[in-house]
Amino acid sequence: MITLPKVETLKPKSQPHNFFIWGATMSGKSYFASFFPNPLVLNTDGNSEQGSAPSIQIRNERNEKGELRQSAIKQIDDVILALQNQDKTKPQFETVVIDVIDDICTMFEQAICFDNGVQALADIPYGKGYAMFNTALQQFVIDLKALPMNVIYISRELTNVDEKTGRKSYEPSLKTKYYNIVNGNCDLVIRTQRLKGDNFYRSIEAKRTDYKPENITNKRVLKLLETIPGMFKKESK
Numbered sequence: 201m202i203t204l205p206k207v208e209t210l211k212p213k214s215q216p217h218n219f220f221i222w223g224a225t226m227s228g229k230s231y232f233a234s235f236f237p238n239p240l241v242l243n244t245d246g247n248s249e250q251g252s253a254p255s256i257q258i259r260n261e262r263n264e265k266g267e268l269r270q271s272a273i274k275q276i277d278d279v280i281l282a283l284q285n286q287d288k289t290k291p292q293f294e295t296v297v298i299d300v301i302d303d304i305c306t307m308f309e310q311a312i313c314f315d316n317g318v319q320a321l322a323d324i325p326y327g328k329g330y331a332m333f334n335t336a337l338q339q340f341v342i343d344l345k346a347l348p349m350n351v352i353y354i355s356r357e358l359t360n361v362d363e364k365t366g367r368k369s370y371e372p373s374l375k376t377k378y379y380n381i382v383n384g385n386c387d388l389v390i391r392t393q394r395l396k397g398d399n400f401y402r403s404i405e406a407k408r409t410d411y412k413p414e415n416i417t418n419k420r421v422l423k424l425l426e427t428i429p430g431m432f433k434k435e436s437k
């Protein structure tokens with residue numbers, strides 16, 4: 201029979217492991233992510249050779265007949281399997297960066313469409329296309345979260361203009377329903393901005409709890425988080 205835990209009040213020493221970074225293009229998203237400990241970048245936009253971190257290009261590959269030869273879903277599955285079984289005698293990857301999650305979602309959609317010979321998820325009857333997509337995305341996020349690593353999701357920025365006032369507002373470009381799936385599993389949401397005069401700025405948009413610097417075990421992560429105004433409450437410094 202299963203042994204239940206003792207009835208007691210715990211004092212959790214929580215620290216963030218799952219991050220969501222969003223910002224305009226060239227605002228320093230990939231740059232920031234590359235400073236995390238031993239990162240592996242799952243790249244979608246083909247500019248991986250510009251980064252300093254090792255990377256894997258994620259893509260749907262089709263043969264001459266247009267059939268799916270390798271789906272992005274299967275490819276990512278293989279990467280996660282390899283990360284679960286890293287060689288413990290060698291230096292290991294400690295961070296996985298999804299650069300960018302918007303594209304991964306599009307690739308998942310495409311892979312399901314190719315597999316079913318349709319143009320759009322809506323063309324698969326009884327909402328089965330959307331159901332398959334949600335399962336694939338949820339599985340991806342859950343598998344990543346289960347890895348003993350930092351996980352960083354990167355998303356681009358969407359600008360909304362209020363037609364009446366002309367006022368602009370900004371949000372992650374990942375579709376809201378996908379954002380909710382991914383973000384439900386994140387601890388910190390960080391926005392990057394490039395201000396005038398090449399000033400790079402980061403801000404905390406959301407945090408799961410008030411993290412304390414003394415609980416962040418990795419010093420490199422601590423140093424990075426300390427560069428973000430509002431990350432730690434003053435009194436806990």
Ligand SMILES: Nc1ncnc2c1ncn2[C@@H]1O[C@H](COP(=O)(O)OP(=O)(O)OP(=O)(O)O)[C@@H](O)[C@H]1O
Nearest residue numbers: 223224225226227228229230231232356392400401
């Ligand atoms: N904090 C920083 N200090 C100095 N240079 C920076 C900083 N952040 C980013 N940069 C530089 O700005 C450029 C753009 O940064 P980066 O590639 O990280 O942007 P990005 O947000 O990932 O853009 P994209 O959406 O196009 O991928 C790079 O040349 C990078 O070296």
Ligand SMILES: [Mg+2]
Nearest residue numbers: 229230231299
């Ligand atoms: Mg980038």
